[in-house]
Structures are given as C-alpha cells and as structure tokens.
Amino acid sequence: MPDKKPAAFGSVVNPKPPLIVSCRGKDGRNNALVVVYACNCSYDPPMVMVGIVPSRYSYGLIKETGIFVVNLVPESMREAFDYLGTHSGRDEDKLAWLGLRLGEGVKVKAPVLLDCPVSIECSVVDSIRTGSHEMFVGRIEYVHADEGLVGTDGKIDWPGIEYLRLR
Numbered sequence: 001m002p003d004k005k006p007a008a009f010g011s012v013v014n015p016k017p018p019l020i021v022s023c024r025g026k027d028g029r030n031n032a033l034v035v036v037y038a039c040n041c042s043y044d045p046p047m048v049m050v051g052i053v054p055s056r057y058s059y060g061l062i063k064e065t066g067i068f069v070v071n072l073v074p075e076s077m078r079e080a081f082d083y084l085g086t087h088s089g090r091d092e093d094k095l096a097w098l099g100l101r102l103g104e105g106v107k108v109k110a111p112v113l114l115d116c117p118v119s120i121e122c123s124v125v126d127s128i129r130t131g132s133h134e135m136f137v138g139r140i141e142y143v144h145a146d147e148g149l150v151g152t153d154g155k156i157d158w159p160g161i162e163y164l165r166l167r
C-alpha cells in the first residue's frame with residue numbers, strides 16, 4: 001500500500017480515555033487506579049467496560065465486591081492521575097495522601113471523586129479475561145455530573161469537559 005508501513009501492535013485504539021476507577025474493599029478501605037483500557041459496551045441496558053490487570057490491588061477489590069466507579073478526568077487533576085497510576089493501594093492509602101474530595105455512591109458502596117466532572121457508578125455483570133487484562137463489564141447504576149454540564153433534558157455537555165490529555 002503506498003505511503004503506509006507496518007507499525008507496533010500495542011494499545012493501538014486511540015485516543016484513550018483518561019479515567020480513574022475508584023473502588024472499596026470489603027474491609028471499607030477506599031482505593032483508585034488509572035485505567036485507559038475502557039469503553040462503552042452497551043447502550044441498552046447502559047454498560048461500560050474497564051480493563052484491569054490482575055496484579056493491580058484494585059483488581060482484588062473489584063473481584064470481591066463487584067462494584068466500581070468510573071471517573072472522567074479533567075486536566076486539573078493531572079497530578080492525582082499520575083500518582084494513582086504509578087503507586088499501589090497495596091502500600092498506602094493513595095486517596096488520603098492526595099487529599100482528594102470523596103463523595104459516597106448513591107447506588108453502590110464505593111467512593112465518587114468529586115473533582116471529576118462525571119462519575120459513573122457500576123456493578124459488575126460479567127468479566128472476560130482477554131490476555132494481560134480482565135475486562136469488567138459494569139451495568140451503569142447512577143451517573144453524577146457537574147451541575148453546569150447537565151442540560152434540562154439530563155444530557156451531558158461532553159464538549160464542555162476539558163479532558164486530561166495523555167502524554
């Protein structure tokens with residue numbers, strides 16, 4: 001093919017969504033990690049899918065509770081995003097260290113990151129071990145969005161979100 005050459009296979013669907021997935025262990029401890037392997041996977045019923053590597057501390061928490069929250073990440077949260085993506089909740093309470101503002105889920109027992117413009121409460125309905133990741137299929141139980149982003153029809157003004165840009 002003219003003007004084309006073979007390229008590396010890894011993580012090829014781009015741009016990737018900048019997400020923080022928050023969760024809570026059965027012992028009540030909150031945690032969160034950065035996830036970019038994620039997508040919408042059903043319109044009706046509304047579902048999303050997040051890919052988590054089994055070695056992550058969060059993996060065990062989500063396995064045991066079947067609950068997670070997907071938080072969309074704005075540029076203003078770059079420092080927290082970098083930290084949550086490079087440190088493990090196995091060693092420390094990352095959310096407390098970062099001093100992030102937390103709310104309580106309405107439908108699920110997990111923390112909602114209040115400084116994220118949109119947070120999506122999910123319960124696990126299925127999971128698929130694909131290879132390096134396990135894809136958790138989450139039924140959407142509740143969506144929180146900043147007041148200024150929600151129209152009278154309840155729809156979210158997606159272009160109004162200044163997403164963090166992955167480097």
Ligand SMILES: Cc1cc2nc3c(=O)[nH]c(=O)nc-3n(C[C@H](O)[C@H](O)[C@H](O)COP(=O)(O)O)c2cc1C
Nearest residue numbers: 033034035036037052053056057058085087088089
């Ligand atoms: C840009 C970026 C993207 C990442 N994407 C994922 C991902 O999609 N799935 C995953 O399991 N880990 C991903 N990680 C790694 C985890 O966020 C990281 O290992 C984290 O420290 C795990 O935290 P935990 O052990 O507290 O669960 C990503 C990290 C970064 C910096």
